[in-house]
Amino acid sequence: MEKALQGQLEPASDVAAMTFPHLPPQSKAELVDVTPEIKWLRMPMPYALDHVNIYLLRVAAGWMIIDTGIDSSETRSIWEEVFSGVLRGENVVGIFCSHHHVDHMGLAGFLTERWRAPLLTTYEEYFTLRGWPADLEAVPWQHAEFFQQAGFPKEQLAQTLVMFRFSAMISPVPPAFIRLKDGCRFPYDGGDWQVIIGQGHSPEHALLYSSDKKILISGDQLLPKITSNISISAVNPEDDPLGSWFASLDRLDDLSDDILVLPGHGLPFRGIKTRVAELRNHHERRLGLIIDACSGQAISAYELVIAMYPNPLSDFDLQLALGECLAHLRYLRALGRLSAKPDEYGVIRYKTLTTSGSCINKENKPLLHCRNISIP
Numbered sequence: 001m002e003k004a005l006q007g008q009l010e011p012a013s014d015v016a017a018m019t020f021p022h023l024p025p026q027s028k029a030e031l032v033d034v035t036p037e038i039k040w041l042r043m044p045m046p047y048a049l050d051h052v053n054i055y056l057l058r059v060a061a062g063w064m065i066i067d068t069g070i071d072s073s074e075t076r077s078i079w080e081e082v083f084s085g086v087l088r089g090e091n092v093v094g095i096f097c098s099h100h101h102v103d104h105m106g107l108a109g110f111l112t113e114r115w116r117a118p119l120l121t122t123y124e125e126y127f128t129l130r131g132w133p134a135d136l137e138a139v140p141w142q143h144a145e146f147f148q149q150a151g152f153p154k155e156q157l158a159q160t161l162v163m164f165r166f167s168a169m170i171s172p173v174p175p176a177f178i179r180l181k182d183g184c185r186f187p188y189d190g191g192d193w194q195v196i197i198g199q200g201h202s203p204e205h206a207l208l209y210s211s212d213k214k215i216l217i218s219g220d221q222l223l224p225k226i227t228s229n230i231s232i233s234a235v236n237p238e239d240d241p242l243g244s245w246f247a248s249l250d251r252l253d254d255l256s257d258d259i260l261v262l263p264g265h266g267l268p269f270r271g272i273k274t275r276v277a278e279l280r281n282h283h284e285r286r287l288g289l290i291i292d293a294c295s296g297q298a299i300s301a302y303e304l305v306i307a308m309y310p311n312p313l314s315d316f317d318l319q320l321a322l323g324e325c326l327a328h329l330r331y332l333r334a335l336g337r338l339s340a341k342p343d344e345y346g347v348i349r350y351k352t353l354t355t356s357g358s359c360i361n362k363e364n365k366p367l368l369h370c371r372n373i374s375i376p
């Protein structure tokens with residue numbers, strides 16, 4: 001799904017290059033030993049994204065499953081093959097979910113019931129999945145207003161419901177969970193696994209880090225090839241996900257460059273500083289492109305997306321592209337680089353105020369959490 005949003009990445013020159021020390025599983029239920037304590041499995045996905053990586057972490061009393069795959073008859077049968085094969089006679093003691101997206105938490109309900117084992121995740125990810133309107137039949141007026149302000153064609157409004165068609169990929173959400181917080185020790189292992197919270201791609205994304213083992217299980221917070229989608233959605237229109245994303249990148253940049261990163265998609269890699277620099281560059285270039293595009297006449301978010309992606313996008317990719325464009329526009333507005341004014345039809349049009357200076361807030365603090373809200 002991020003295919004349409006993939007940027008041209010430029011390696012930074014002053015840090016070590018990335019290396020990919022492990023080949024992926026060759027068949028659907030194959031488990032690759034990344035270390036004696038960590039096994040790697042891939043679950044199929046129905047998008048261009050192709051797969052999601054699942055990790056099994058050996059802990060004192062058995063195995064911890066890290067992320068789950070979407071719910072489908074195929075993924076359930078792959079899990080059963082794993083349980084009756086390599087894990088035969090073993091115990092699953094918990095299901096750790098990095099974030100609420102269906103490829104990472106869709107099967108949490110199935111697995112917690114299958115093993116009578118708890119779900120471990122963060123507060124915001126758990127309740128985002130529980131509260132996401134997964135079966136919307138009509139566009140709510142709040143969403144219609146959001147898309148109208150973005151300049152989205154009124155006659156295509158029904159297409160925006162594609163973001164609310166996920167219920168078939170989610171097994172019933174478990175009625176309880178163990179809450180993970182930033183800095184907490186992973187409660188099932190004698191080692192030094194620690195939770196790090198990232199933001200921007202999802203509200204309270206959990207990563208697992210071991211300084212002893214020099215391993216980071218990164219979910220979608222840090223991917224080796226594609227760029228994680230950073231979007232404003234109609235459900236939370238005043239968010240500043242790009243500001244949060246940059247702040248999270250800073251934290252990852254503080255980790256040692258020789259750690260092995262186990263991502264949610266793609267191959268395990270070393271070279272975290274290279275990747276963090278690439279991602280920063282990618283978004284900085286994207287911000288610069290928007291500054292240039294808004295330097296002429298004032299332009300809407302939808303017009304910007306059409307200019308940046310001239311080839312037709314699927315309904316789903318169009319929503320991701322628009323959400324990501326809005327995230328960048330909001331960041332630039334907060335930085336004082338753009339003005340944003342509604343035209344006579346209520347469409348917000350953006351205009352560059354100044355073309356000079358960096359597009360990144362060097363302190364990387366979120367700049368604007370709420371606009372001045374006035375309720376009539």
Ligand SMILES: [Zn+2]
Nearest residue numbers: 099101201220
């Ligand atoms: Zn995700």
